[in-house]
Amino acid sequence: MAENNEEKNEQEEIGLYEKIIARTEELLGSGRKNLDEALKRAGDDLSSAGSFTREQAEKISIFVKRDIQHAIDSTDRGRETVKGAVDPKRVAVGAHSLFSKILSNTAETLSDWAKKSEQHLEFKTGEVTSPGALTCKNCGEAIHMKNTAKIPPCPKCHQTIYRKSY
Numbered sequence: 001m002a003e004n005n006e007e008k009n010e011q012e013e014i015g016l017y018e019k020i021i022a023r024t025e026e027l028l029g030s031g032r033k034n035l036d037e038a039l040k041r042a043g044d045d046l047s048s049a050g051s052f053t054r055e056q057a058e059k060i061s062i063f064v065k066r067d068i069q070h071a072i073d074s075t076d077r078g079r080e081t082v083k084g085a086v087d088p089k090r091v092a093v094g095a096h097s098l099f100s101k102i103l104s105n106t107a108e109t110l111s112d113w114a115k116k117s118e119q120h121l122e123f124k125t126g127e128v129t130s131p132g133a134l135t136c137k138n139c140g141e142a143i144h145m146k147n148t149a150k151i152p153p154c155p156k157c158h159q160t161i162y163r164k165s166y
């Protein structure tokens with residue numbers, strides 16, 4: 001049944017998203033990799049282990065990376081410069097629980113990442129993302145996601161592009 005396959009696929013992708021975060025934390029904790037390297041390696045490790053294809057790992061890594069960028073951006077919004085480590089206490093609850101270890105382990109690279117995160121970050125239906133509030137760009141309807149999940153179409157206008165806040 002198509003519906004069951006879709007649901008299975010969704011659970012797999014959410015699981016992969018969370019595994020990539022956990023593996024990235026481990027790799028950063030070992031202190032030998034920067035954030036980009038750790039993310040890439042986490043995806044490679046998980047696809048090598050055989051449960052996921054390289055294609056899946058690459059796709060989900062992009063979502064993880066975007067959400068980390070968004071978490072950094074949310075933390076430092078309005079500041080002229082970003083220097084040193086983000087204080088995990090200043091990261092709002094949603095991002096904090098998921099990314100605090102990553103944010104506190106990446107002091108040297110956060111400036112570069114923050115620069116990248118000034119770029120517009122879009123959140124689209126069908127992508128996996130961390131908990132937070134998504135606001136429909138078309139009609140302004142807000143969805144509050146309490147868990148990591150796939151983004152649904154807007155419940156009000158059925159459009160597919162959101163901005164996110166915590």
Ligand SMILES: [Zn+2]
Nearest residue numbers: 136139154157
């Ligand atoms: Zn809408």
